[in-house]
Amino acid sequence: MNRSTEVAQTIVAQISDPHIKRPGEVAYGVIDTAQALGRCVQFLNSLVPKPDIVVVSGDIADSGRDEEYRHFQELMAPLVIPFVILPGNHDDRAAIRRSFPAAADLRSEGPLNAVMRLDHLVLVLLDSSVPGEPHGFLGSDTLAWLDVRLCEDAESPALIFLHHPPFVTGIRHMDVQNLRNADALAEVVARHERVRLVAAGHVHRAAFTLFAGVPAVIAPGISHAVALDLDPAGLPAFRLETPGLYLHIWTRGDVTGQLVSHALPIGMFDGPYPFFDAEGRLR
Ligand SMILES: [Fe+2]
Numbered sequence: 068m069n070r071s072t073e074v075a076q077t078i079v080a081q082i083s084d085p086h087i088k089r090p091g092e093v094a095y096g097v098i099d100t101a102q103a104l105g106r107c108v109q110f111l112n113s114l115v116p117k118p119d120i121v122v123v124s125g126d127i128a129d130s131g132r133d134e135e136y137r138h139f140q141e142l143m144a145p146l147v148i149p150f151v152i153l154p155g156n157h158d159d160r161a162a163i164r165r166s167f168p169a170a171a172d173l174r175s176e177g178p179l180n181a182v183m184r185l186d187h188l189v190l191v192l193l194d195s196s197v198p199g200e201p202h203g204f205l206g207s208d209t210l211a212w213l214d215v216r217l218c219e220d221a222e223s224p225a226l227i228f229l230h231h232p233p234f235v236t237g238i239r240h241m242d243v244q245n246l247r248n249a250d251a252l253a254e255v256v257a258r259h260e261r262v263r264l265v266a267a268g269h270v271h272r273a274a275f276t277l278f279a280g281v282p283a284v285i286a287p288g289i290s291h292a293v294a295l296d297l298d299p300a301g302l303p304a305f306r307l308e309t310p311g312l313y314l315h316i317w318t319r320g321d322v323t324g325q326l327v328s329h330a331l332p333i334g335m336f337d338g339p340y341p342f343f344d345a346e347g348r349l350r
Contacts, residue, residue, distance in 0.1 A: 075319040077186040079226065080118035080148070082107055082312045083268030083286035084126040086157060087139040094129050094291070095305065103290030103310060104142045110333045111312075112147050118314060120185055121148050122192070124268035124286055125155025125230030128162070136166035153192040154179055155230035155268060156201045156244070160194070178209050182216045184223070187324065188317050189261075191216055193229040195246055203231025203246040203269075210251055217259040224263045224324060226315060227256070232267040232285050234276050240303045241270050241293055253279035263326045264315060273311060273330045284328060287311035309334065 085107075086100045094100045111121060128135035143150060154163055160179055178194035191213060195203035205213075217225060233249035235242040246252065246267075256262050256279040265278050271288030272295065292308040294301075310333045317326050344350055 077188050077317045078118040079315040080121045081286045082289050083124040084271050084288045086126050086129040087135050088129050089134045098291050100290045107289040107333050108146045118148050121150040122228050123152045124228050126157040127152050131159030131162050133162050154194050154196040189223045189225045191227045195229045195231040202244045214255050225261050226264045228266050230268050236274050237297045239299045286313050
């Protein structure tokens with residue numbers, strides 16, 4: 068998937084929290100999440116160069132219904148880039164297994180963890196969902212599985228994706244739903260220097276920190292944002308802010324490589340306007 072022999076780049080797009088409803092329904096009485104996903108797909112298709120893969124970091128469906136996953140697949144059908152999904156707290160593992168049999172592992176139940184290689188990168192998708200609960204938790208089986216996966220192919224940088232952030236954001240009503248056993252994940256991550264990113268969703272807004280010494284992000288939502296309310300007594304609320312996504316770009320150098328994450332607003336904006344005129348003068 069390298070585009071040139073001079074610069075080896077791998078581009079991983081991360082979109083999050085589509086919250087797809089059944090056709091004709093809106094979320095929370097206001098949000099046309101299907102329209103938002105359609106706009107996001109169009110935007111992804113317009114990128115040059117195209118990302119190599121799209122990771123959808125949870126809350127695929129709003130209520131975990133089969134019809135919602137069917138609707139999601141219909142809306143994603145025009146996407147010209149391969150995509151992978153992981154579950155969020157609004158999802159249902161059994162319904163995902165029915166709707167995406169190729170994405171699920173062979174077990175009939177349990178967490179939907181996955182690992183894949185993409186050029187020089189290894190992507191690890193963790194299932195932090197807890198059936199029937201809004202908060203996140205990684206079971207001991209998932210943590211042991213992660214440790215084993217990170218011992219394999221140890222030369223390749225690894226990016227970890229999961230729905231629930233393993234760190235607080237200051238938005239109290241969301242922080243109480245975070246990954247409850249973040250310390251256990253940190254222990255595993257800290258054992259493996261090859262982990263270059265921990266990327267979550269759930270909060271529907273871009274945020275950055277360090278986690279176990281590794282850059283960690285939350286992806287913006289592709290339709291609606293959780294309101295940034297830092298009052299500990301603040302009530303759960305959302306805003307229709309400009310939606311966004313990440314492009315995580317791995318550039319391989321002679322000896323090592325570098326990961327850069329771009330947060331992009333989704334939309335068609337005026338431009339690009341060239342800085343220089345035909346004679347090479349700054350306009
Ligand atoms: Fe969500």
